[in-house]
Amino acid sequence: MTAPGVVKIVEAEVPEPNSNQVQINVKRIGICGSDVHVWHGAHPFTSYPVIQGHEYCGIVSKIGADVTDICVGQLVTALPQEVCGECVPCRRGNWHLCDNLKVRGFQAPGCAQDYFVTEIDKVIVLPESFTLEQGAFIEPLAVASHSTSRAGLLRGANIAVIGAGTIGNFVGQMAQAKGAKVLIGDVSETRLGVARACGLEHVFNPEVDHLSKAADSVFGSEGLDIVFDCAGAQLSLDAAISSVNKGGTVLIVAVFDQKPQVDMAVVCESELNIIGTMMYHHNDYQQAVESLVAGDVKTTPLESEHFTLEEFQSAYEFIDQRASESMKVFIDLDSQL
Ligand SMILES: [Zn+2]
Ligand SMILES: [Zn+2]
Known part of the structure; x- marks a missing residue:
């Protein structure tokens, strides 16, 4: 998004993972209210241009040399929080309250790209039985896990x-x-x-x-x-x-x-x-996965509409026109190296 209301699709080099990162072939992205705020230029902590996307899942396509417990081909999602690890909240384990927090899709590049690279400690492996939509629903479910736990x-x-x-x-x-x-x-x-x-x-x-x-x-x-x-x-x-x-x-x-x-x-x-309440902890992502595995939360009734990556702008226009009639709008990506 180069400016509020302007989405451009550009060709880019496929990013290579460093030793403790994984490369994810992104498959599904959910659009949420915060993304719509950015689309309207009404998000207080986002500047342009920005690559959007923070609710997503994909298939691991490459792993760094030091990555041991994730395999190529696994369905994963990842926390979008980039933290400093040094401030007082970080030192106390409250990474979601980091003084220097950057959230991917807002203050750092998001996942709206065919290939996306992220740190291993942010990655959550999903059960093979999950649909791609369930994978993309883990982020908002983690918000619900965190707020109900508070x-x-x-x-x-x-x-x-x-x-x-x-x-x-x-x-x-x-x-x-x-x-x-x-x-x-x-x-x-x-x-x-x-x-x-x-x-x-x-x-x-x-x-x-x-x-x-x-x-x-x-x-x-x-x-x-x-x-x-x-x-x-x-x-x-x-x-x-x-x-x-x-x-x-x-x-x-x-x-x-x-x-x-x-x-x-x-x-x-x-x-x-x-x-x-502010976003979530790592364990809220795990809780979100467990709640779907246990069948505690239904997600299918929330699935509204699908658009391709090239139709990202149309997806926002759809949300603007039909906000009260739509729930979750997805971007489907289907590229493969
Ligand atoms: Zn969101
Ligand atoms: Zn910090």
């Missing part, structure tokens, strides 16, 4: 998820798999239909019912313990803070375009916990 004990908890796009859907499914009773809301009936198809039976449309009313009808006097804001708007945050139980928890999973106002009087009076 919510505390979910077994027996009454939770609501605001926003039923890919991330909200996966948060709902993972929370349900961890034993929570889940209510999920979205203004798009299409996304609510996808949520139902994934086994999330309690849905609401915030344009019809307020969160507190929907929670009343599902949870009764027990109320709502935890809210995941996967929408990122003033209205969703207000609804979360005003509807959650006293002593309850609000997790911020979405990216807010604009700084919201927070009713701190209610936060204090009700002793609410407001928790931020």
